[in-house]
Amino acid sequence: NAGVTQTPKFQVLKTGQSMTLQCAQDMNHNSMYWYRQDPGMGLRLIYYSASEGTTDKGEVPNGYNVSRLNKREFSLRLESAAPSQTSVYFCAIEKSGANVLTFGAGSRLTVL
Amino acid sequence: GQSLEQPSEVTAVEGAIVQINCTYQTSGFYGLSWYQQHDGGAPTFLSYNALDGLEETGRFSSFLSRSDSYGYLLLQELQMKDSASYFCAAGGYQKVTFGTGTKLQVIP
Numbered sequence: 001n002a003g004v005t006q007t008p009k010f011q012v013l014k015t016g017q018s019m020t021l022q023c024a025q026d027m028n029h030n031s032m033y034w035y036r037q038d039p040g041m042g043l044r045l046i047y048y049s050a051s052e053g054t055t056d057k058g059e060v061p062n063g064y065n066v067s068r069l070n071k072r073e074f075s076l077r078l079e080s081a082a083p084s085q086t087s088v089y090f091c092a093i094e095k096s097g098a099n100v101l102t103f104g105a106g107s108r109l110t111v112l
Numbered sequence: 113g114q115s116l117e118q119p120s121e122v123t124a125v126e127g128a129i130v131q132i133n134c135t136y137q138t139s140g141f142y143g144l145s146w147y148q149q150h151d152g153g154a155p156t157f158l159s160y161n162a163l164d165g166l167e168e169t170g171r172f173s174s175f176l177s178r179s180d181s182y183g184y185l186l187l188q189e190l191q192m193k194d195s196a197s198y199f200c201a202a203g204g205y206q207k208v209t210f211g212t213g214t215k216l217q218v219i220p
Contacts, residue, residue: 013170033208039200042199043155056203058207092208099143099162099203 003027006091006104013081013111021076021107023091031094032074033058033101034066035088043090049074081111113137114202116211123217124190132185132214134200142203144183149198149213158198159185167214190218 002097005024023032030051035043035058045058061084065077079083088108092101116136134144143162147155161167161176161183173186187194197213201210 003166035210043210045207045209048207059209094208099145099208100157100160101145101147101155101201101208102157105154 004091004093004102004104006107008107010108015082017081017112018079021089023074023104025093028059029093032068033092034076035090035092037090038087059082083111085109086111095099114209115207116200116202118200118211118214121215121218126190126192126218126220128190130188130190130216132198134183134204134211136181136203138204140204145201145203146174146185147199148196149199149202152171155199190216194218
């Protein structure tokens with residue numbers, strides 16, 4: 001997972017609490033993504049950012065917000081966590097037009 | 113929207129060859145990629161097909177047929193360490209969509 005750093009690796013929240021997952025890259029790629037993965041499931045796209053300052057919704061954006069303030073960082077925020085948001089969250093980066101993703105190690109979130 | 117279908121589970125014997133199929137329905141399709149994910153780990157890139165035909169990378173090969181909206185991943189000389197989940201993913205403009213994954217179990 002060299003090049004993509006996610007924090008925190010593990011987090012336990014109570015319903016209604018808020019938190020931000022951080023993602024930082026050092027590969028100077030334009031596109032960044034947030035996916036969630038539930039047990040036995042594929043990866044579902046939450047939000048993506050094609051470049052600094054732009055973000056777009058993916059398949060499952062409800063309950064999340066994102067921020068891409070600079071090229072290096074893309075954060076995912078849960079304003080009021082719900083048990084349905086218990087999941088493993090992956091940040092990924094993509095070299096423009098290459099359709100090849102490099103993933104971070106993941107952030108395992110549990111909402112009680 | 114985009115959807116990709118692949119078998120949920122495949123079992124194969126060590127040393128054998130296994131093929132994992134993927135069919136897709138997409139708009140704005142650029143190409144098909146494959147990722148491997150071991151339990152508890154992150155997905156890692158294996159192969160990408162932008163054009164029809166076969167791409168070979170060591171023991172792994174991937175095939176794409178755009179006219180059939182179909183691709184496959186071929187794993188040769190299976191090793192126990194190949195036991196993992198394999199995902200196909202459709203690349204489009206500013207977006208990559210994943211299938212639900214195929215869990216491969218390699219048995220002795």
